[in-house]
Amino acid sequence: MAKKDKAAHVSETPATQLLRQHGVAFTEHPYDYVEHGGSAESARQLGLDEHMVVKTLVMQDQDARPLIVLMHGDRTVSTKNLARQIGAKSVQPCTPEVAQRHSGYQVGGTSPFGTRKAMPVFIEESILQLARIAINGGRRGFLVQLDPQACVQLLAARPVQCALAQ
Numbered sequence: 001m002a003k004k005d006k007a008a009h010v011s012e013t014p015a016t017q018l019l020r021q022h023g024v025a026f027t028e029h030p031y032d033y034v035e036h037g038g039s040a041e042s043a044r045q046l047g048l049d050e051h052m053v054v055k056t057l058v059m060q061d062q063d064a065r066p067l068i069v070l071m072h073g074d075r076t077v078s079t080k081n082l083a084r085q086i087g088a089k090s091v092q093p094c095t096p097e098v099a100q101r102h103s104g105y106q107v108g109g110t111s112p113f114g115t116r117k118a119m120p121v122f123i124e125e126s127i128l129q130l131a132r133i134a135i136n137g138g139r140r141g142f143l144v145q146l147d148p149q150a151c152v153q154l155l156a157a158r159p160v161q162c163a164l165a166q
Contacts, residue, residue: 009042009085010061011139011142013026013111013114013137013139013142014104014111014113014114014115014138015111015112015113015114015137015138015139015140015144016028016113016114016138017114017154017161018113018114018147018154019144019150019154020115022150022153022154024081024146024147024150024154025097025146025147026137026144026150027143027144027145027146028137028142028143028144029046029047029137029142029143029145030072030141030142031045031141031143032141032143033108033140033141033166035108036140038051038073039055039073039074039130040073040074040133041082042073042143043073043134046134046143048129048134049106050072050073050074051073051074051075051130052072052073052130052132052133052134053060053072053073053115053133053134053135053143054070054071054072054073054101054127054133054134054135054148055070055071055072055073056068056069056070056084056110056111056112056117056135056136057071058091058093058094058098058099058102058103058110059068059077059079059082059091059092059093060091060093060094061083061086061088061089061091062088062089062090062091062156065118066094066098066102066119066122067091067098067119067120067122067152068103068112068119068120068121068122068155069082069114069121069122069123069124069126069152069155069160069162070114070122070123070124070135070161071082071127071162071163072124072126072127074164074165074166075122075135075163075164075165075166076123076150076163076165077162077163077165078162078164079091079092079162080097081160081161081162082119082122082151082162083135084158084160085122085162086118086120086122086158086160094133099160102115102116102117102119103116103117103119104116104117105136106118106139106140107136109136109138109140109141110136111135111136111137111138111141112135112151112155112157113138113154113155120155120156121151121155121156121158122155122158122159122160122162123148123151123152123158123159123160123161124159124160124162124163125160125161127151128148128149128151128152128162129148130148130158131147132145132146132147132148133145133146133147133148135140135151
């Protein structure tokens with residue numbers, strides 16, 4: 001069973017359901033969602049290092065096939081490097097509407113766990129070296145902390161090196 005934060009249980013989402021189903025230990029961390037606040041705002045509110053806050057980015061290749069990239073909160077994705085490593089001609093972010101259609105989550109609340117559509121997941125390699133990460137739990141203003149290896153075990157996330165300093 002999942003470990004819980006001192007606070008009361010926040011909410012059940014497809015992401016938390018999947019994590020519980022697979023016996024992944026995680027803690028729940030709600031915060032006050034700020035439009036366009038991103039990982040910097042969640043890290044600030046929760047007292048976390050932004051480098052351990054992982055963004056879930058829904059992108060697509062040149063044929064509009066969706067994919068997910070997990071990236072440190074304080075880094076951006078080099079789409080050129082990513083495309084080269086995954087054998088695509090190009091990769092670009094999806095529009096918010098398309099991202100929501102693929103993931104089933106509202107932008108700002110996208111989790112890689114429990115997405116509507118199965119998509120390949122790519123994780124910045126250095127994330128796997130962290131002891132714990134904070135990643136979206138399936139709704140705005142809600143992160144879960146867990147072992148980053150859960151991304152490999154549950155999502156078959158493939159390591160890539162495509163991080164750029166912001």
